[in-house]
Amino acid sequence: MKREASRELITVTKTFFPPIEEYQRQVERIWGNKWLTNRGKLLLELEALIKENLNVPYFIAMTNGTLPIQIALKSFGKQGEIITTPFSYVATTSSIVWENCSPVFVDIEPNFLTIDETKIEAAITNKTTAILATHVYGNPCNVEYIEKIAKKHHLKVIYDAAHCFGVKYKGKSIFNYGDISTCSFHATKLFHTGEGGGIFCSDKKLYKKLFRFHNFGHKGHTDFYGLGINAKMSELQAAMGLAVFPYINYIISERKKIANYYEKCLNFLAIKSLNIRESTEWNYSYYPIIFESEAKLIEAEKKLNQHHIVPRRYFYPSLNKLPYVIPSSLPIAESISKRVLCLPLYVGLEQSQLEKVTIIINKLLN
Numbered sequence: 437m438k439r440e441a442s443r444e445l446i447t448v449t450k451t452f453f454p455p456i457e458e459y460q461r462q463v464e465r466i467w468g469n470k471w472l473t474n475r476g477k478l479l480l481e482l483e484a485l486i487k488e489n490l491n492v493p494y495f496i497a498m499t500n501g502t503l504p505i506q507i508a509l510k511s512f513g514k515q516g517e518i519i520t521t522p523f524s525y526v527a528t529t530s531s532i533v534w535e536n537c538s539p540v541f542v543d544i545e546p547n548f549l550t551i552d553e554t555k556i557e558a559a560i561t562n563k564t565t566a567i568l569a570t571h572v573y574g575n576p577c578n579v580e581y582i583e584k585i586a587k588k589h590h591l592k593v594i595y596d597a598a599h600c601f602g603v604k605y606k607g608k609s610i611f612n613y614g615d616i617s618t619c620s621f622h623a624t625k626l627f628h629t630g631e632g633g634g635i636f637c638s639d640k641k642l643y644k645k646l647f648r649f650h651n652f653g654h655k656g657h658t659d660f661y662g663l664g665i666n667a668k669m670s671e672l673q674a675a676m677g678l679a680v681f682p683y684i685n686y687i688i689s690e691r692k693k694i695a696n697y698y699e700k701c702l703n704f705l706a707i708k709s710l711n712i713r714e715s716t717e718w719n720y721s722y723y724p725i726i727f728e729s730e731a732k733l734i735e736a737e738k739k740l741n742q743h744h745i746v747p748r749r750y751f752y753p754s755l756n757k758l759p760y761v762i763p764s765s766l767p768i769a770e771s772i773s774k775r776v777l778c779l780p781l782y783v784g785l786e787q788s789q790l791e792k793v794t795i796i797i798n799k800l801l802n
């Protein structure tokens with residue numbers, strides 16, 4: 437057992453586990469209520485807590501962070517072309533294809549790694565219906581610019597804000613921007629419910645539509661508004677959410693310390709870190725570094741692996757290279773995705789481990 441502990445892997449992230457008694461207390465409430473799903477008491481409490489704390493008007497908790505993207509696309513009722521980013525997790529693109537829409541990729545901005553807003557207009561055709569962009573690593577897109585383009589061309593804006601719990605832009609939760617924002621509460625994300633996610637919007641009519649969609653289209657017990665799917669979050673998921681939620685500020689501040697250490701101690705002559713957009717209160721959800729070449733990245737990854745350190749290539753490949761999309765060329769996204777590596781960043785990463793990661797990388801770059 438001792439040997440196991442000393443060889444414990446330093447992974448890119450580790451799930452935050454609240455004290456088990458606090459989770460048990462929530463689970464006991466479920467037993468008391470004898471109610472496991474279909475929008476139970478714990479789920480309603482979690483939704484209220486999130487709305488109040490983030491100051492967002494409408495929010496629906498869902499069973500993961502992918503269904504909200506699909507539901508968002510479905511809610512606009514049109515197929516057509518969706519302008520999107522190639523630099524994100526696969527769920528951003530797969531949701532578009534799953535909904536029988538066509539992804540049209542626009543390259544990314546090399547400093548912020550979000551969609552290059554200045555290249556969006558050139559990609560708009562008469563088939564374009566929406567823009568689906570990712571606030572990648574919790575770094576906001578240029579939301580003002582995107583809103584202007586969307587208004588001018590009558591397009592909807594969906595943000596995949598899976599990485600954004602706790603992020604504020606210009607003093608407001610980032611979930612307040614765009615027609616719809618989606619989030620993931622997966623175990624690897626900053627705030628989590630094991631599996632889970634949710635959808636945010638500011639329009640009451642749209643909220644009602646999204647709500648029906650996430651519950652089979654039900655209108656009472658025997659009638660239906662229309663088509664729907666099941667994206668409901670269960671009470672067991674909500675219990676984890678209620679146990680994790682009180683720790684959110686602690687989680688963010690612990691991660692900030694680690695990110696600050698990397699920022700201070702890594703040798704940035706041969707690597708680059710992420711630029712965070714101005715007026716952003718960031719959540720330190722990832723710590724990506726960009727190498728000068730893929731060869732250097734692979735060398736670093738190998739070396740780290742030898743020391744039981746497992747960073748991850750978030751996000752590789754560039755999504756325009758997926759086997760189910762029409763091939764296109766996006767030089768910046770393709771180049772960055774080959775050279776970006778996310779370093780270990782999680783509550784409980786010890787100082788000695790952090791030093792080890794930093795020393796190995798610096799040595800390699802010298």
Ligand SMILES: *Cc1c(COP(=O)(O)O)cnc(C)c1O
Nearest residue numbers: 500501502525527598620621622
């Ligand atoms: C995690 C993630 C998702 C999917 O969320 P799940 O909860 O795993 O379904 C979608 N988009 C991005 C950018 C993600 O990182």
